[in-house]
Structures are given as structure tokens and as C-alpha cells.
Amino acid sequence: MGKKPLFNIFELFVLLLKYAKLSLKSILEYKFDRTFITIAIVCREMISVVVMFLILVRFVHIKGWEYNEMFFLYSFLFLSYSIFVLFFAGMRDFAEMIYSGEFDRVLTRPLGLMYQIIASKIDLSAGLGHGIVGVILFTKTAFSVGIDWNIKNIVYYIVILISGAVIQASIFLFASCFSFWTVKTDNLRNMIFFNARRFSGYPISFYPGIIQKLLMFVIPFAFVNYFPAQFYLNKAEINSFWNGFLYLSPAVGAIMFVLVYMFWRQGVRHYSSTGTSR
């Protein structure tokens, strides 16, 4: 139709920065509280890391994995989660927007809906908390597990972290979509997400086939950390999986996002035909 868009890419980018600035300013209003949340997250996660460490040092390796490699695998979870809550916290907390009526306001703005949702929120505290743990694990392990950090490997590493963030954001947005039909799913979502994440703390080869399949095809956490880590570690057990999985994380992220986005559009359509609850 050749319609001229209301905003060009540059304007959208500048506006994104403006939103980010306000989000950060809001967080700084509660410096003390937010700092404590960050510290609390770091403590909580570090305790699980330490416990894992204490158990693992007793063994030289489990099923061919030594503990440095395990923690390298674990670091993907933290770093990708950190990116997810820094950039896509709006997708995580979208259900709240529906309940509070804030979504009505979003609909009266001359901007895209998904754009506004992503732009309107940054969870700095959680981002930092998980980020710090992730960076600690990464720096302790990344240089002692035999990875050659050349340009190609660095670029793919960044791509893979973003893919992991998008996969997790999609899971959260999927759950949030049910609020369009006024169904609360927060608890179900938390149960599924955090249990899957806990499983992913260890290589999926440790688990029976059914759980492996679950983590690959249903809640695809295997693409957040196992296959990405294997891309770098190249442990022999990878031969029991199709080799292509090593490169598939970006595709999984993209496909999941597109599917969830389509479901979300359906939700928006339902919302504007019912206005929910009332």
C-alpha cells in the first residue's frame, strides 16, 4: 500500500533510549531497595552454585564432565536470563499490564504494541543479580576448558546468549497471553519455567530420554545452554544427538518468538473485542 510509517528506525531507537532512561530513573528512586534485591539474588544463586561446587569437587568428573565444564554450562543460564530481564522484562510482566488497565493506555498511543511493551520496562536489579553470577562463572571457567576465543567464537557466543534470552522471553510471554482471556497462569508458568531451568543446570545427557525430549522440544532449555555449551566443549556424547542442534539456538529463538507473537496477536484481538473482565 506504500503507507509511510509514522516513525523511522532511527526515531524508534531514540525513543527506546528515552524509555530506558525513565525506567532507570524510576529504579534509582528506590536505590536502597533495588540494591538489596540485587544482593539477595546474587546470594541466592551463589548458594546454589557453591552447593553444586561442594558436591562436584568430590568427583573428578561425572559422565565425562568435569566441574569447570559444568559451570561453563551453568553460566549460559545466568547470562541469558540477565539479558532477558534487561531487555524483555516487559514481556515477562505483560500480564500485569492487562490487570492494571495499563494496556488500554498502550492502545491509545501511536506506537506499535509490542514495541511499547518491550520499551516500557527494564528489570535492572534482576539483570544485575543474574548477570554478576553469570560473569563470575564465565570468567572462572571460560579460559580453562580449552576454548579458543577467536572472533567467530565470540560473535556466535553473543548471538547464542541473545537467542537464549528470546527463548525464555517467549516462554514468559506465552504464559502472559492467557491473561487476555482472564485466566491466571502465573503459578503454572513459574512451575514449568523454573523447574525446567533447574533441570538445565546439568547436561541433558544425565537425564532419561523423556526429560531430554521435554527440554529439547517442549520447553527448549536445551537450546539455551546445553547445545550452546556443546558447541564450544565438543564432548564426545554429542554424537548421540543430531549435529545440527549445535547451530539451531538462533532458529529456535526466532521460531518460538514468531509463534508466540502470533498467539499474542490473537489475544489482542480477543481483548479488543471483549475488553476482558467487563
Add this chain to the structure above:
Amino acid sequence: MPLIEVNNLVKDYKLNVRKKGLLGSIHSLLVPEYKMKRAVDNISFSINKGEMVGFIGPNGAGKSTTVKMLTGILVPTSGQISIGGLSPHRDRRKNAMRLGVVFGQRTQLWWDLPAIDTFELLRYIYKIPEKIYRQNMNLFNDLLEINEFMSQPVRQLSLGQRMRADIAAALLHNPEIIFFDEPTIGLDVIAKEKVREFIRYINREKGTTMLFTTHDMQDIEKTCRRMIIIDEGTTIYDGTVEHIKESYGTSRTLVADFPEVIHSIDIPGVEVIEEKGRKKWLRFQKDEVQVSNLIYELTQKYGIIDLTVQEPEIEGIIREIYQGGIKIDESLCRVC
């Protein structure tokens, strides 16, 4: 050509009928039952550029649903809305550029930040040129005195201050049309007056088209010439405020203070509607009973210490319309 045209607008809601109790809620989860509710039933009206129109009606009459359809939040079940040639939901973003929306019950300001931060963001959201932004900020400060609280976090503002900031925020991009959803709710008399004065000024100076929904008849009387009354999803009146007063406000009340307690007053056409000590409230129709005759008669019979004559307030008339006491004449509906 009118700026806003609404034709045969209908909105049905599908309500999930929930049953009581645990078994009931499991049942309705598995076998959902729906009931259709028609919130807006065939409403048509048109509004010209620069008009100020009050939307009134009891709770649940369909006002908010209509406003939500006009702003593009809800999609109509059937019927057409055209706002300057655009459809609010199909051309949502383009239409949004020209609209300002004030929800009295909800703020669009960032709660933890000074209002000025939201204003700065809006400048980019609506692509407001620097010059217009400055002009408007000065104007809003002159009329609403927003500068005195602009740098305090919004959560610390009084309701009146917050409302002023919210209205200014909605007007920052010089919208052609503004929707006010209960803009004076919860405000004190002075704050209300300030808001109304500002709204009148903007309408006069900028020619902005304005639509209100409110429960406060004073809002309508002091700002709008035209009002649309909605009840049970249909328009029951669309015309001027004066017209409805002339047609239905024909009763007068004489409040008289007598020298002693009087037990009954027997004058044809006069009804005692209230009494308190020696004071009585007497209602009569102005075209049946002449006020001068009534006063003369009362003075002759009982003597009067003090008296006032009250005109019915629009509020009273509207109350009677809502309660079904006044049936609006078909012919009245399309007077303007």
C-alpha cells in the same frame, strides 16, 4: 462535514456465566456458558470540529464502552466510526496521533518520577516540535500552574495537581480531539473550577473538539452546550442543556418560612414536598400556578417571614430521567 461520525454503533459483550461454588467454577471452566450482553445498542451521532459534547448516563449505560470504541481500544461489533475519515481501530496508530485521552481514574504519568519526565517522553512519542512543546509548556504553566509541582515525583502530588498534570500531558501534542473520562472525579470545588476553566479556554483558543463523560452535571453545564444522554446502550437525548431545562424543568419550588407551624396548606396545584419546623417546601408547575398569586395568597392566609423560589437544577431533571420519571419525547432527540 462532521469530524466525528458514528453510525449504528453496536457493541456486544460475551459474558462468561460463572456458577457459584468450587464445583460450579470447575463446571464453568470445562463447559463455559456464555451470555451476550449488548452494552451499546445502535448509537448514532455526529460531532463537528470545535464542539464540546458531554456524555452522560448512569453507571453501566455504555458511555465508557462508546469512548473506548472511539479511542480504538475496543472494536465495534457492528456499525461505523469515522474520525476525520479514519477508523479508530483499523488506523489505530495514525488516529492516536490526533487524539488526547484523559482517564480521570488512571494516570498516564510515570508514578515514581517527576511529571516533567513523562512530558519529555511524550515529546518523542508524539514527535512534538521543540517550539510547540515550549509554547504549550508555558501556556499550561500560565493556566494550570504546573511548574510549582513539576519536579516532584507524581506519587507525591495531590489529586488536583496530578489531574492538572495529566490534562496537560494529554494536550501536549495539540490533539484535534480530546476525550475526557471523568476529568473532575474526586476533585475539590476550586480544583474542579480550574480544570473547567482551562478546558473552556483550550476549546475557545485552539478549537479543539472535546468529549466528556462525567457524572457531575456542573461539568456539563459549565463547559458544554450540547449533551448526549445514554441509557441502557441507547441515546435518549441529544441536544442542548438549556433545551432540556426548558422542556422538563417546568416545576418551581417555593421555600417559605411561616410565623408559626402550619399543619396543612390547601391551595390547588401546590404540593408540600418537605417541611422542617415552620419551614415548608412547596412545589408547583410554573404554567399552572402564578408565583405572584401564590405568594399573595400565602401572605394573606398565614403571613410569611421569608421566602425563596428555586428553579429545578439540571441534576434533578437528570435524576428523574434516569429513574424513568421523565420520558423524553421522540421529537426532542434530534433537535440539534
